[in-house]
Amino acid sequence: MTQEVLNTVIIGSGPAGWTAAIYACRSGLSPVLVSGPEVGGQLTTTPEIGNWPGRKDAPDGFSLMKTLQEHAVSLGTKMLSDTVTKVDFSQEIKEVTLSSGDVLKTKTVIIATGAKARYLGLPSEEIYKGKGISACATCDGFFFRNKEVAVVGGGSAAFVEALYLTNMCKKVYLIHRREGFRSEKVMVDKLRSMVDSGKVEFILNAQITEFKGDGNKLSGVELDVKGQKKELALDGVFVAIGHAPATSIFEGQLELDNGYIKTGFGSDTATSVKGVFAAGDCADMVYRQAITSAGEGCKAALDAEKYLLG
Ligand SMILES: Cc1cc2nc3c(=O)[nH]c(=O)nc-3n(C[C@H](O)[C@H](O)[C@H](O)COP(=O)(O)OP(=O)(O)OC[C@H]3O[C@@H](n4cnc5c(N)ncnc54)[C@H](O)[C@@H]3O)c2cc1C
Structure with missing residues (x-):
């Protein structure tokens, strides 16, 4: 028996994957979506999403992603x-x-693997993720208004996060x-210019x-500073030491840039292979937001539809 050739396979069930599925269904592409190990993607681990347009009630990530899934499944x-x-x-x-x-x-394939x-990698870090430890200032900075926080890292991402946080912390x-x-x-x-006022302090x-707290809320960190042990009281810690896109299975198949899938080959989400599109964090080293991923998912489905029309 000859196997059916599908119109579109979507890989990943985060905001990019589900949005691509909604658009692909409405275009009559009958998509098949492979959910991957984390149904709903990264957002499912976070208790409060305060920047999803139209949801001023700031739902938890799991519920929000469930609504996207239900929408996409209801359409087929x-x-x-x-x-x-x-x-x-x-x-x-x-x-x-x-x-x-x-x-x-x-x-066609739409890659949305995030x-x-x-x-x-400290064991105490696992306890306080979402309870004071974050990896996204744009997402969580708002919860630390007028509080004392630390950013960990020395690259551009760390400085972007730190400068952003100086506006509210x-x-x-x-x-x-x-x-x-x-x-x-x-x-x-720019960050150094805020040291004198006491707004910013560099600990090099x-x-x-160790991350410290009562098990429910972070209260500070233990540091090794040039071999000396120190304690620092903090309300929040933003870890900004990089991101790893989930793209290893595409190595040798697609052009990658630092592990991120390269797009823009003829249309915004087109990859280096015709008929293969990428959306969301797997192809975005800059914005990495739920709403930008959803937007890219929409574009990928429209790009796939156009490709299929020839
Ligand atoms: C703790 C936390 C809080 C955040 N808070 C916010 C926030 O408040 N607001 C905001 O806008 N953004 C927030 N973000 C960022 C946001 O979650 C991401 O930008 C967004 O989820 C990216 O969507 P995506 O669809 O590209 O990928 P992801 O959400 O990462 O989803 C990737 C999907 O791909 C699947 N997958 C991976 N590999 C495979 C494979 N080999 N086969 C099949 N499937 C695979 C996974 O199972 C998953 O379903 C937060 C992130 C984290 C970690």
């Missing part, structure tokens, strides 16, 4: 609770292999394990060795 999206282990994009009809061993054949923030510490920074000088100078040659 077929969801497979599986993970993609291999892809072959060398032919016009693409092959997507699942961990079950099944192989999907499809004319990215993960890198954390320090009482004090921002920048904790970095070295003396020098990998960020642009202009951003370093320092590493967090």
Whole structure:
């Protein structure tokens, strides 16, 4: 029996994946969505989303993503609770292999596999993620208005986060394990200019060795500063040491940039292979927001539809 060739396979069930599915359904593409290991994506771990337009009630991430899933499924999206282990994009009809061993054949693929923030890897960090530890100042900075926070890192991302937080927090510490920074000088100078007023403090040659708190809320950190143990009381810690896109299965198949899928080959979400599109954090090293991912998911479905029309 010949296997059915699908119009569109969507890989990932975060905001990008579900939005792509909603648009693909409405365009009559009958998409199949492979959910991956984390149904709903990164947002499902966060208790409060305060910046999803139209939801001033700030729902928890799990409930919000459930509404996207229900919308996409109600329109006819077929969801497979599986993970993609291999892809072959060398032919016009693409092959997507699942961990079950099944192989999907499809004319187009929309990749929405997301990215993960890198954390320090301390056991106490796991306790306080979402309870004082965050990896996204744009997402969570608002919850730390007039509070004392630290940003960990020495690259551009850390300086962007720190500068953003100075707009709302009482004090921002920048904790970095070295003396020098990998960020642009202009951003370093801007943050430094706030040191004299006491708004900003640099703690250099320092590493967090322990996150402290009562188990429900972070209260500070223990530091190793040039071999000396120190304690610092804090309301929040923003870890800004980079992100890792979930794109290893696409290596050798698509052009990547630092692990992020390169797009813009003819349309916004088109990758280096015709018929393969990418949306959301897996292709975005700049914005990394739920709403921008959803927007890219919309674009990817429209781009796939246009490709199929020829
Ligand atoms: C704690 C936390 C709080 C946040 N808070 C906010 C916020 O308040 N507001 C905001 O706008 N943004 C927030 N963000 C950022 C936001 O979650 C991301 O920008 C957004 O989820 C990215 O969406 P995405 O669809 O690109 O990918 P993700 O949400 O990362 O989803 C990726 C999907 O791909 C799947 N997948 C991965 N690999 C495979 C594979 N091999 N096969 C099949 N499927 C696969 C996963 O299972 C998952 O379903 C937060 C992030 C975190 C971690």
